[in-house]
Amino acid sequence: MRGLRRFFRRLTSWVTARRDERRLRAEIEEHLALQTAENIRAGMSPAEARRQAALKFGAVEAMKERYREQRGVPAVERLIQDTRHALRRLRMAPAFTIATVLILALGIGATTSIFTLVHAVMLKSLPVAKPGELYRLGKQSNCCYYGQYSFDKEFSLVSYDLYKYLRDNTKGFAELAAFQASLQTAPAAFGVRRPGSSEAARSYGGEFVSGNYFSMFGIGGFAGRMLTPSDDQPSAQPVAVMSYRLWQEAYGSDPSVIGGIFTLNEKPFTVVGITPPGFFGDTLLRSPPDFFLPLNSESYVEVDADLDKYNVHWLDLIGRIQAGVDPAGIEAQMRVELKQWLFQHWSEMSATDRARFPQQTLYLTPGGAGITAMREQYGRWLQILMTIAGIVLLIVCANVANLMLIRGLERRRQTSLSMALGAPVSRVLREPLIESVALSLFGGAIGLAIAFAGTRLILQFAFRSVTGVAGVPIAPSPSMPVLLFAFATSLLTGIAFGSAPAWIATRVDPIEALRGANRSIIRAGSFPRKALVALQAALSLALLSAAGLLTTALQRLEHQDFGFEQDGRIVANFNARLAGYRTDQLPTLYRRIHDAIANIPAVSSAALCLYAPPLSGSGSLVYVDGRPAPGTGDDNSSRWDRVTPEYFAIVGTPIVKGRGITEEDTADSQKITVINEAFARRFFAKEDPIGKRFRPLPGASIVFEIVGVARNDRYFTHGLNRPTGPMFFLPEAQADYTRPNIGALFLHSIVIQTRPGASVPAAAIGQAMTSVDPNLPVTSMRTLREQIAGEFTQQRLIARLTSFFGILSLVLASIGLYGVTAYNAGRRVGEIGVRIALGAARGDVLRLVLRGAFGLILIGLLIGLPLTFAAVRLLDSQLYGMSPYNPAVTLGAVLALALAALAASFIPAVRASRISPLDALRTE
């Protein structure tokens, strides 16, 4: 009790410290005065009386110190005192402070900006209630449709019927919601218009979700209401929920939007509510959906609805489990339900499905982060970037540690004096530590600003936003975890680069230091500095090599022979689906678009296609007539595209055998196809493919006769590192508009060849499209060259960032080397003076200094080369077939390092060689 009271008194007296100090001084003065007076009365002279009084009182300072210890909170006070002292010292060395803080800010900023991305993509949960209770179906995210009763590995997508079966029978879920599986980067597009508005339909992303989707996530509306199970009935009024972003950006937060009618693909919907601002749906996408529609409206808005097809799996599942229920138990139950459901459909199953029935299973995984497609897509390169940023931070630490060491050496006399006067080691150790932590915290604060700018820049490069369409929902502004990360990084950095100098500072022999450090012959304590420079050189070599490899790999990707004619070719995209076209209207529409574009004066020819190069189109299976069915291990898949006759001529692909697609190939003539060379190699290794026939399904009525082989131009079939796979091209005129294979009937792209020397203004193409149908806008347009380069955006970003980090590390290492060389040369002024006086030539001195610097770089190389070879193995997957051991790149990195070292050490070397012996000897 008494102790507690005393503690509070200490706390308050800490605040009143200055007044207490005055009071103590007054009391001591009073005490001494009374004692002196008494001594005088006893017959002493005044001077003697005062002296005796002081003697009797004892050591005033020691007593004051003990008094102070009784008062206040000494540990905190000392910390504040030391911090104040450290700040004062930093203020007195502005050049050092600014340089250090900036270097630190760069390192911390780089790490933090990458961490912002890592956090948003890899670590963050969905902005929903209690994400820990959510579980999703599937171990991997699967795109997008699957049309069989059996899966290769797991049932990660379900049909609407299977969803209802699982929802109604699994009791462990409080809510189990289903929603449309999204494409890799964006949700399905809808053409959206407000009735009565004269504007053309705009394309926005939308997603079909079950009625309990929002209640499962625990999301309430920002305005209006969210969807409910009663909206998700076959007979319900069609309603939709709009995203906050779209409401704000496109409709200026107009309250009349709520309850208003909008047409989606020309079908009216009532918007009943607005989602809360942070909500971006179930999946982190480059472009999140702007509309959420009930699953049952799918058959209302889509011509070929998937809703009632039992074997079309197009829905992802996320459920909120009931408190206390074991997810493993739910998983086991759902596996049984899956088998039961499959058994109900036994009669509809194919032979393959039946054979694979026993292996069919499903998995539940934590779903708090939603569907993590982006995590799978970007995880690898975020990991690489994080490693690189970490290395940069290490270099920054080494560099700043070096600056601190040199600073510590300059303070050696002072440190020795303090130690000689009895300062405790802990106190001497604290000083540089506090100084470095203060520096790194300043650096961290500025680093945060750099991180903000950096993240914005990276986001812009990586996820280039299209105006009007939702951008990636990653905020560059630092969130709490990011702030904590930056703070922890700064603190750790401060301790890392501050502890070594602090430790060295205590190992000074006071007498040696006081005698004059300048005269000592043994350059004690230079090892750590040299080691740090060598370490920096080694790390920058690794970074430079990585940057070199990534840049070379990118150049090889970009400058490979695509085969396509890229000059004077334009690709324009449109989406007739959004304007509400019916499939039977399409042939006329395509004809009109073709003619309108081809009639532009600067255009020499145009062709329509499903996918423009270098995209390889949809997948199909191939069953060659007259051959046995392929075994289970055989790959009989191919990609295919649908094109109009002039396509091959425009993209510059020659027909190497047979003929191309002509105007004579019509709906009434024999169904033909043109294959590429990879197709010919895969399916007709030793035969002549011309005249052979194949079907997309065994026993299908549709059969394609091969009439020609096109050169194997570079389409990206399976990622950037695999060669072009088999492809076949079908004539647009032979498309079967009676079959409800909708997606493949709506062509997306127009390839345009311009007349030599002429340029086609974008407005002319836009006008041509408007003349066909004002509701049919060009959604995007770029040159074929840009279209191909667009495939490498991600690679370019990594290569550029790594190069930036590599150059940054080289600059830092050079600064470090310059510092050490200049400092060493400075300390050897006397020695060099003597050498020159004894007849050494300028060249000798120059060599002497340079030798020292290059010795360090050489050691750095010796450590760096194995390190580099170990590090670049990480990059293997990002090099697209190039070997990570590339002698030219390594040599280039070594040369860059050597040049930077020469530049950094040359100035101090020249300065040393100009030393006048007389001046040098006089400085001692």
Next chain:
Amino acid sequence: MKEKTDVLQGTLALMVLKTLDVLGPLHGYGIARRIEQISGDLLAVNQGTLYPVLLKLEQEGSIASDWGVSDNHRKARFYRLTRSGRKQLETETQSWEQTAAIIGRFFDVKAEDLK
């Protein structure tokens, strides 16, 4: 060494309390003089050590202090016993006397008494 000062501090605190109890409010010098007179040399070496003890007692609430005017018309800090200080003095006096009695009995014991 440290232990010895701790004992000294403890006893010093008790002496301060007793002095203030007997003589009423006093300034630091007065207390020091008084203790010196009674205890002989114990405080002769370092009168200054009294002040940290005074601070500790004040923080604990056993004594309180105010500015006043000393005999030679100087401003001085006067310390006085508080109610809780008086209680503390009583309990500590008791326990001290108990301890002293026990220790005294131990010293009185002779070898033959234990046989």
